[in-house]
Amino acid sequence: MDNNKPILYYKGFFNYTIVNKLLKELFELQQSGALNDLMSNKIQIVMVEMLENNYRYTSNKITSFNHAEFFPVFKILNENKFYRLIASNPIQHKDVNKLKGHLDKINDVGLPELRKWYKEILKNEIYSVKQSPGIGLIRIAKVARNKIKYSFQKIDNKFLYYTLEILINKK
Amino acid sequence: MENLYIESTEFTPKIHFDINNRKFELIGTSRPEDVVAFYESIIYKIEMYVNNILHNEKLEDFHFNLLFDLDYMNSASSKYILQILDYFKKLYQKKAKITVDWYYEDVDDQIFEDGEDLSDVIKIPFNLRPRN
Numbered sequence: 586m587d588n589n590k591p592i593l594y595y596k597g598f599f600n601y602t603i604v605n606k607l608l609k610e611l612f613e614l615q616q617s618g619a620l621n622d623l624m625s626n627k628i629q630i631v632m633v634e635m636l637e638n639n640y641r642y643t644s645n646k647i648t649s650f651n652h653a654e655f656f657p658v659f660k661i662l663n664e665n666k667f668y669r670l671i672a673s674n675p676i677q678h679k680d681v682n683k684l685k686g687h688l689d690k691i692n693d694v695g696l697p698e699l700r701k702w703y704k705e706i707l708k709n710e711i712y713s714v715k716q717s718p719g720i721g722l723i724r725i726a727k728v729a730r731n732k733i734k735y736s737f738q739k740i741d742n743k744f745l746y747y748t749l750e751i752l753i754n755k756k
Numbered sequence: 757m758e759n760l761y762i763e764s765t766e767f768t769p770k771i772h773f774d775i776n777n778r779k780f781e782l783i784g785t786s787r788p789e790d791v792v793a794f795y796e797s798i799i800y801k802i803e804m805y806v807n808n809i810l811h812n813e814k815l816e817d818f819h820f821n822l823l824f825d826l827d828y829m830n831s832a833s834s835k836y837i838l839q840i841l842d843y844f845k846k847l848y849q850k851k852a853k854i855t856v857d858w859y860y861e862d863v864d865d866q867i868f869e870d871g872e873d874l875s876d877v878i879k880i881p882f883n884l885r886p887r888n
Binding site for chain 1: 766767789828830831834835838839842861862864866873874876
């Protein structure tokens with residue numbers, strides 16, 4: 586089924602409560618039979634990591650943002666052979682280089698190397714002071730088994746519009 | 757030391773640290789809003805327990821079972837689950853019998869892969885068990 590209408594959609598700044606609301610909508614899709622358990626599980630993992638990545642760059646960092654057309658967006662499209670998950674949000678110019686380098690490195694390695702890298706970070710971060718071990722983007726690629734597409738569109742001199750896109754194969 | 761029991765919520769797991777029966781269970785979904793606040797008291801209690809066992813028990817005769825039956829965990833939770841395992845690893849390295857049962861729904865399930873990955877990181881073998 587190719588359908589341009591997203592099966593899940595939200596526009597606005599994300600926080601923990603909004604992500605929970607979207608997760609409940611995903612569970613409803615699963616319960617209605619629109620998604621099987623395995624697919625729902627993969628989408629859930631990728632979706633949460635994408636949204637947590639999304640609000641990591643917006644919460645506490647963006648206090649005034651008046652470009653409504655560049656508000657954060659998350660959507661899931663149901664396409665023939667895969668689900669397409671797309672998350673966009675404003676990001677400050679200063680965050681771009683590090684993020685782009687990280688994404689390129691993730692896209693440059695195959696699954697075995699990705700898994701090895703993921704485990705190395707987990708091992709090194711067990712007792713770090715950071716709340717999260719910083720493996721979210723690696724986990725997205727590892728779970729989806731696909732490369733991450735990304736783009737940065739200039740909004741103004743302070744912000745860019747950052748979009749992450751990942752496919753989850755149905756088989 | 758008293759047992760610890762925390763009821764599950766929609767996005768936090770049930771925790772049962774059953775000291776009398778030498779069993780720790782973590783069951784459900786792990787995506788706490790404040791992952792540090794959720795796990796720090798649990799980990800503190802485990803640290804106290806493990807230190808007490810290290811000093812007072814004959815470890816060759818000591819056994820303890822950890823049971824993980826997760827539907828979902830976010831990446832922040834994996835770090836704290838590793839901390840829990842790392843404390844028990846201190847006993848495991850001194851010849852205590854530490855068993856880890858890690859439940860999954862399907863071999864294609866990410867929870868199965870998470871179990872393999874965490875076992876490899878912490879260097880304790882997991883019993884990967886399909887849910888009935």
